[in-house]
Amino acid sequence: MDVHLVDGTYELFRHFYGVPARKTSGGVEVAATQGVLASVLSMIERGATHVGVATDHVIESFRNDLYAGYKTGEGIDPLLFAQFPLLEEGLVAMGVVTWAMVEFEADDALAAVAQQAAADPGVGRVWICTPDKDLAQAVRGERVVQLERRTGKVIDEKGVVTKFGVPPAAIPDWLALVGDSADGFPGLPGFGPATAAALLRRYGSIEAIPREGAWDVGLRGPERLRAALAERYDEAMLYRELATLRTDSVEIEGVDVLAWRTPRPEFEAFCGKLEAPRLLERASLLAAR
Secondary structure, three states, X not given: OOEEEEEHHHHHHXXXXXXXXXXXXXXXXXXXXXXXXXXXXXXXXXXXXXXXXXXXXXXXXXXXXXXXXXXXXXXXXHHHHOHHHHHXXXXXXXXXXXXXXXXXXXXXXXXXXXXXXXXXXXXOOEEEEOOOHHHHHHOEOOOEEEEEOOOOEEEOHHHHHHHHOOOHHHHHHHHHHHOEOOOOEOOOOOOOHHHHHHHHHHHOOOOOOOOOOOOOOOOOOHHHHHHHHHHOHXXXXXHHHXXXXXXXXXXXXXXXXXXXXXXXXXXXXXXXXXXXXXXXXXXXXXXXX
């Protein structure tokens, strides 16, 4: 069996900005929610048997306590924000295991469950369905991979090295040096993607990069970079902590809990609320197979 883990936050954003708006007769915007639910049903129709979805029930997390500049929910379209709890309600009613994250983030949940699922010898492959670069750190060989569902692109461990220049284990260090504008931390001045990758390939981690003496890599202006690292070392370590996904954020009682079998009885009423009878029809047909 394979396990499919879906980034519900990414999917909700993607559908909100990628499909036409649609309001119910009561004036509630539901297009993105309906789109994500239909998308998850499509995965099951194509053969996915064990599925879990993680969402950011609130955008803020423990990381906001560590760094004031970390991403928040400020600026998110209210019509999108209002669909987070709606999507979570729909997923649960549809019978899909859902992690609505509060203290941690959806990415933490995906990394945690991917690690647990990969430890099960009965699992063939774990598919982490998101293009988020943070999740590259959770990739393991060809067993735990990232899948960009929109394009069908699959990234295994070799693909991570090709894309970022470093193996999955070094992704938090790479992000710490380069920065992550999506998450709100800037990285260190002068450390672009190629520079960070060259240093991490040579030394392995931020703390192993010499802050004094010569660097055994062919970089321009190493003195300036070395000074920046020495001066902002504590910042770099904080950024790495922000970028490191917490695999202790979620615990599942075995992979079997992810098996999709049938929608719950309340799914009929939920589809009525969304005015989406086709969703109910598709889920019912799948359950009857």
